[in-house]
């Protein structure tokens with residue numbers, strides 16, 4: 001029997017945030033002394049911090065919110081592939097891999113080395129990859145990066161093309177120790193009704 005491997009970033013004040021975005025904070029807002037019985041904490045964070053999902057509303061005002069997302073996307077078999085040293089990821093980079101029937105595809109790029117600092121540049125997903133992945137049956141793509149688009153992109157072409165092909169997005173995974181292969185994935189968003197994204201606790205278990 002396999003064990004669950006945590007592929008989530010830890011959430012504390014060292015977690016990197018998008019430049020200019022809300023820093024992560026946790027505090028005991030009502031202490032045991034004050035309340036007489038319990039510590040009651042409070043967190044303040046951007047929903048695009050650490051390991052998280054994007055809801056389509058993040059980049060489309062008419063897009064689905066977190067509560068509308070199908071939970072099936074985030075639990076089930078996933079395939080991990082390793083694509084280090086790429087400037088971008090497109091059909092060419094995947095053409096020698098057999099991905100037929102893969103529903104959830106996790107890409108380990110190793111490009112975000114120091115996770116307490118936001119990266120300067122990242123390999124991005126070429127928008128054309130969306131159509132190719134959807135033909136294969138992919139419904140969820142996950143990366144060890146803070147975005148699927150170039151960090152300075154305002155158009156967010158990869159986000160839009162993926163959404164247009166019904167492929168959902170998981171960002172900020174920690175795949176440093178994960179070899180290529182087939183796994184069971186659980187990475188559920190919180191039941192945030194209006195939100196554009198959600199932190200997740202993502203875990204993998206190797207399939208035999």
Ligand SMILES: N[C@@H](CC(=O)c1ccccc1NC=O)C(=O)O
Pocket residue numbers: 018021046048054146147148156171
């Ligand atoms: N699209 C990014 C997030 C993003 O663009 C962003 C996140 C927080 C604060 C500002 C952002 N973009 C600003 O141009 C993502 O994929 O999560």
Ligand SMILES: [Zn+2]
Pocket residue numbers: 047048052053054146171197
């Ligand atoms: Zn995001």
Ligand SMILES: [Zn+2]
Pocket residue numbers: 054146147148159169171
């Ligand atoms: Zn995103």
